[in-house]
Amino acid sequence: MSVSTLPTPGALRDELLHHIGAGTGAEMPDAEFDRLARAVFAHQFARNAPYRAYCERRGVSPRTVAGWEDVPAVPTDAFKAAALVCGDPADAAAVFRTSGTTAGPERRGTHYLPDLSLYDAALRAGFRAHLLADGARPRILSLIPRPEEMRDSSLSHMAGAVVADFGGAGSEWYVSPEGGIDHGGLADALRRAETAGEPVCILGTAFALVHWLDALREAGARHRLPAGSRLMDTGGFKGRSREVTREELYGAVQERLGIPHAWCVNEYGMTEMSSQFYDGVAGLAVAPAERLHVGPPWVRTQATDPETLRPLPHGETGVLRHFDLANLNSVMAIQTADLGITSPEGFRVLGRAQGAEARGCSLAMDDLLRAIGR
Template sequence: MRVEREIIAFIQQNERDEERLNELMIQLFQRQFKENMPYQKFCRQKGKTLRNVKKWDQIPFVPVDAFKHLTLSRKPVEETAACFMTSGSTSGKRGKHYHAHLDVYNASMDETVRQFVLQGSDKWRIGVIFPSRESMPNSSLAHYLNWIYEHYGDASSGYFIDETGIQYDAFAEFLQRAQKDQVPVLLLGASYSYVHVFEQFQDAMYPLPEGSRIFDTGGYKNQSEALDLNTFYERLATMFDVPRSSCLNMYGMSELSTQYYDRGNARVPSVKIGPPWMKTRIIDPLTEEDVPFGETGIIVHYDLANVNSVIAVMTEDVGYETEEGFILLGRAEGAEAKGCSVQLSDFLQAVQDV
């Protein structure tokens, strides 16, 4: 499709062009309105149509839990190439994000990985402590980490987890070999994977060569002890003898096709930064209006790479805007959580006959 080729070209250009971004988002919204029937019905209920949506921030956003209740896909499910599912850690239902193909998804992922994670290096000695794509085919994170491993890992890279769990002895040998060879290492894993490493290795230290980087994402998902941010990054920095500025966090969601990153965690919480094809709003979920700059609200993401589902997704995360990006504070509680529930209820009522 022409618009998708244009989106890939825009992603690979990786430069801020607000006019072109708005043009592409509106073109994609028009396709999604026409071809995604639940979304079209929801938009009409909101009074938003092809005639009056002219700017990206007028595109109706969908509450993230809508992915648990309806199939939000332009293409029939049987014609899609991939389905990434949420963890389901907080409820019995799992959100499903269908992709007609992965061309745009992979282009978006590759550009952000090279910009924020690799930062100029074409090859790394990579250690992965997360299950493989083959063992978790519906995990967007497994796909993401496998992409980095396959495209940017050198011959000494490896996965250090299998169906029995983390291979601690092999992982320790990998770390010791890197120290002996004085080759910088890129460690990739879920946040909870590192907590298991802390528990297994206790006070042992595995100093990594200068220039090494440690990547984490995903929180704890009830898979491990939950550590506060300062404790977590201080333990990473101490165990591996790397500066906290080299401990990178990725903020991603199965319902999106693009990820946000920080520039290290010397101070927490760190600012999350997105690429030029992403937009973020901080809103009051009851009024749907932007909150004043610097005030807290619910985070809404607009992702041009979400070609098969919907561009705009309202999360259940609280944060506030900064000059460079946004600060993620955690999950919504109290009035903000109630506002998210109202949004989901309104969405389900609007599409109940679909």
């Protein structure tokens, strides 16, 4: 497919917006996903120079791919090594970065977004379907910092968007990068909700929630939030000095806040992607241990062989790879470092690939560095 036969970026974006606007419950047949994925790949091959060099090193171009599964995936570490964007990074409407590392800020993965329309449409569609399927518009209490306090955080951007679009009167922020959790403000907000009988929606990283729940336990404090209150947690389950399982976290949420397991939903997202995954719908009772993360119809997920990165059948443990059509202006195909198992209904994350398990990702990263001359 030559550049001259590509749909314009605007036309391709509008077509994707139409699909995302139909919501996460709409179906996208495999043939339609394949057609759009190949168009997105051709767009990225033509306009994303580092990615094109990587594909050429692997002998792949829009003329040679037989289907979306043949599109080369870049490892997430590639976003630390190159500006993987269609166009000039300086023109980006938003720049999201992964958490800092001991190697310094220059080693943070960076996702440049020339246009936020697809990103925002995807996050709203997912949140609405999984946290607000009952049509509620609850007061949102956020344990995720405000977007203006963490402008390069995709999670803060997401929280800002859902508070602005879906938060009821009195929605507020109760954590800051400098001051930490506002325990007093949160306690007041929960007491007001209990007195008024108004359900709330709590957003937070699992890390922040564990610290908050620990503080409630140490103070002997309990709340009984009104029926219909719900919680979205995201990130890993680490406490001050211990690992916390999802069952333990949700057990503490029920004990200290009165929110049942069925109203707790885990969100799994990545800085390098524009779409999110959720492991349930608020109000639908599925035991945490039985849950799978589910992507929207414009995303496909595979488990891949750790050595060869070839796709594996459902039920086999491999390194997860995601194809996200909403990543129009960066790279659609993302090779993660997460081990997991897929099924026709979704996938389960089992942990991070280590040592030999990460060999395929390391080789792919070597290819990218050679392709861009580093």
